[in-house]
Amino acid sequence: MDADVAIVGSGVAGALLGWRLASAGARVLLLEAGGPVDRARALARFQASPDRALDSPYPESARVGAPSAGDLARHYVQEGPDFLSGLYLRLVGGTTWHWLGTALRMLPEDFGLRSRHGVGEDWPLGYGDLEPWYGRAEDALGVAGDSGNDLGSPRSSPYPMPPHRPARVDGVVGAAAARLGWTVDPLPQARNSRPWEGRPACCGAASCTPLCPIGAKYDASVHVRRAVAAGAELRTGAVVHRLGVGAGGRIERVCWTGPSGPGEARAGVVVVAAHAVETPRLLLASRNPRNPSGVANSSGLVGRCLMAGNAVLSQALAPVRVDPYGAPQATSGMLGFREGPFRSGRSGFLLAIATDGWADGAPDRLAPRLIRRGLRGKALRAALEEHVRRQVALASTCEDLPDPENRIELAEDHPDAFGIPRPRIRYRIPDWTRAGQAAARAVHEQLFEALGAQERGHATAADPGYLLGTCRMGTEPATSVVTSDLRAHDHPNLYLLGSMVFPTAGSAPPTLTVAALALRLAGLLGA
Amino acid sequence: MGWTRRSFLASLAMAALPGSFVVASEVDLEGFLELSARLAAVPRARLSPVHAARYLEALRAWSRPGDLEHLVEACRHDRLEQALREPRRRRLAEALLEAWYTGTVETPSGVVRVAGGEALAWDAIPYAGPPGTCHGR
Numbered sequence: 027m028d029a030d031v032a033i034v035g036s037g038v039a040g041a042l043l044g045w046r047l048a049s050a051g052a053r054v055l056l057l058e059a060g061g062p063v064d065r066a067r068a069l070a071r072f073q074a075s076p077d078r079a080l081d082s083p084y085p086e087s088a089r090v091g092a093p094s095a096g097d098l099a100r101h102y103v104q105e106g107p108d109f110l111s112g113l114y115l116r117l118v119g120g121t122t123w124h125w126l127g128t129a130l131r132m133l134p135e136d137f138g139l140r141s142r143h144g145v146g147e148d149w150p151l152g153y154g155d156l157e158p159w160y161g162r163a164e165d166a167l168g169v170a171g172d173s174g175n176d177l178g179s180p181r182s183s184p185y186p187m188p189p190h191r192p193a194r195v196d197g198v199v200g201a202a203a204a205r206l207g208w209t210v211d212p213l214p215q216a217r218n219s220r221p222w223e224g225r226p227a228c229c230g231a232a233s234c235t236p237l238c239p240i241g242a243k244y245d246a247s248v249h250v251r252r253a254v255a256a257g258a259e260l261r262t263g264a265v266v267h268r269l270g271v272g273a274g275g276r277i278e279r280v281c282w283t284g285p286s287g288p289g290e291a292r293a294g295v296v297v298v299a300a301h302a303v304e305t306p307r308l309l310l311a312s313r314n315p316r317n318p319s320g321v322a323n324s325s326g327l328v329g330r331c332l333m334a335g336n337a338v339l340s341q342a343l344a345p346v347r348v349d350p351y352g353a354p355q356a357t358s359g360m361l362g363f364r365e366g367p368f369r370s371g372r373s374g375f376l377l378a379i380a381t382d383g384w385a386d387g388a389p390d391r392l393a394p395r396l397i398r399r400g401l402r403g404k405a406l407r408a409a410l411e412e413h414v415r416r417q418v419a420l421a422s423t424c425e426d427l428p429d430p431e432n433r434i435e436l437a438e439d440h441p442d443a444f445g446i447p448r449p450r451i452r453y454r455i456p457d458w459t460r461a462g463q464a465a466a467r468a469v470h471e472q473l474f475e476a477l478g479a480q481e482r483g484h485a486t487a488a489d490p491g492y493l494l495g496t497c498r499m500g501t502e503p504a505t506s507v508v509t510s511d512l513r514a515h516d517h518p519n520l521y522l523l524g525s526m527v528f529p530t531a532g533s534a535p536p537t538l539t540v541a542a543l544a545l546r547l548a549g550l551l552g553a
Numbered sequence: 554m555g556w557t558r559r560s561f562l563a564s565l566a567m568a569a570l571p572g573s574f575v576v577a578s579e580v581d582l583e584g585f586l587e588l589s590a591r592l593a594a595v596p597r598a599r600l601s602p603v604h605a606a607r608y609l610e611a612l613r614a615w616s617r618p619g620d621l622e623h624l625v626e627a628c629r630h631d632r633l634e635q636a637l638r639e640p641r642r643r644r645l646a647e648a649l650l651e652a653w654y655t656g657t658v659e660t661p662s663g664v665v666r667v668a669g670g671e672a673l674a675w676d677a678i679p680y681a682g683p684p685g686t687c688h689g690r
Contacts, residue, residue, distance in 0.1 A: 072685045073666075073683075073685045073686075074666050074669075075666060076657050076663070076665060076666045077664070078685075229687040231681070231682065231686065231688045232681075232684075233682075233685055233686060235684075237685075239685060239686060239687050349680070350681075351678060351681035351682075352680055352681065382684075388674075389674035389675055389677055389678055389681075390656060390657075390672050390674035390675065390683065392674070393650075393651065393654035393655060393673075393674040394651045394654070397647050397650050397651055397654065398647060402592050403592065403593065404594045406593075406594075406650070406654075407594070407673075407676065407677045408677075410674060410677040411677040411678060414677065414678055415678070
């Protein structure tokens, strides 16, 4: 054997698992399609970018086969009817490079959506099974939060760091919310509120995405480095394109191509932690005479039940200054809209208060509009300042439902640069989610009314950070891909790790739950 | 949203206009900087000559010959407000301000970023800087 454990993917899932296993003495091979990120160079690329897209610091990710924010039909073959806008990075550290950093637990109710509300599915494990691992994940990532406010998810351990100070806009929106009987709560964040484990405290400049200039926001390169320091072997430029299956359904070989050239390895245990699109893509591409529908796919569900993030973005001008750009990018939100009897008919949503103003309202984006109205000199500067400092923006991400017709398939007629079929996407936003978006918009409008805000605007949009469900867990092999221990029903030594195993989405960003699952799997594997 | 920057700049190449000055055939960089400082109402020292050269080159490519020179001379002779009453030259002045405020210019191959935190737009928010910086640093 080349390794005890081969892990495909070095994002937060693979990095945490690799770190724990290597620290426990296992021989770990960590395979990553992309390369390492040099923070200074990535920052320079972003600062020189005219459009400042989410992946503009990371052009090398798209080169090994990943979606690009500027051209989502270049990697995805989009069959519709709705456009999939989810993004992920194929780099050392994965998508945590450009995540926002909100580290929120799922609600206990999220694990029993079918039994509570008659829609979706139930998880084969409950919140209580995952709770201790959430605490360890918060310690590992370094999450700052209010330990006295569990936000509906009971906790047995404190956050490792105190919460960030709320932004000024949080207080202004909070006062309006209070008049409506609603509350604003601090959002737990994987962003240092004080120096933590060799990384600095956040300086509160709303520069969290697409990368933190100083490393105060967690990204998984932290645990890739620790995995390597503990003895894991990291192989970059390794685009894994095939799993070889042997006797008894065991995964015998992990085969790769890519910038580093072809190669293969044998390991006692294989873990695919390649996010919700690349994992099913690899499994489907590994079909063979024993597994004609693809590896781990006796259920036919590999690639199916794709769930995404569908949001409502609203903006307005407050009657008072709220001073965006003076805090981390999201410090507070309204979490009371996630759960209730309404979930039998529509989704819940997580409402976040943006601290960086309007999406298209940054000073250098707003200035041309004011100039074309005839403003210049001091009048231009004054108008720009007054507008920017009163910008309020709300973003509510609505929960998606697992629909087997929403899926990833292989586009055999559209190979990528390495000859691997690109992912074909069939996706339709469920009516249940659209109803949630309508409810979110109504809440935003009520808040703006209570605020006395002007120039109100609303739009539906994708939240690119949510891609889930394509290899879901369950108790029955006929209706799921992996067990509650994340082992593939069909293969005794294959595990799948990441948001692809979620039977339902919830409205919390998936990253903290993925981290908890990773540490739990490490425990199950003996670390 | 009506205008794109490209259509806006393309509209600057229009019919000849009378001018009341004998204009220089070339715009000198210092004259361009003085014009920019006057339009933006900032001290001349605030504006980078390196950035100015990039903006000047881009605007020359889009504007009708003589228009930039006319604005520079009008600024020197304290007749800028009069010159800006003419729509095409006013639009040229707006394009110049946009370049300084956004830190970007339109080129044949697309928009190019010249300045980040030095873009004038960020002066308007004294405590903030552009994305990718910690308060402008």
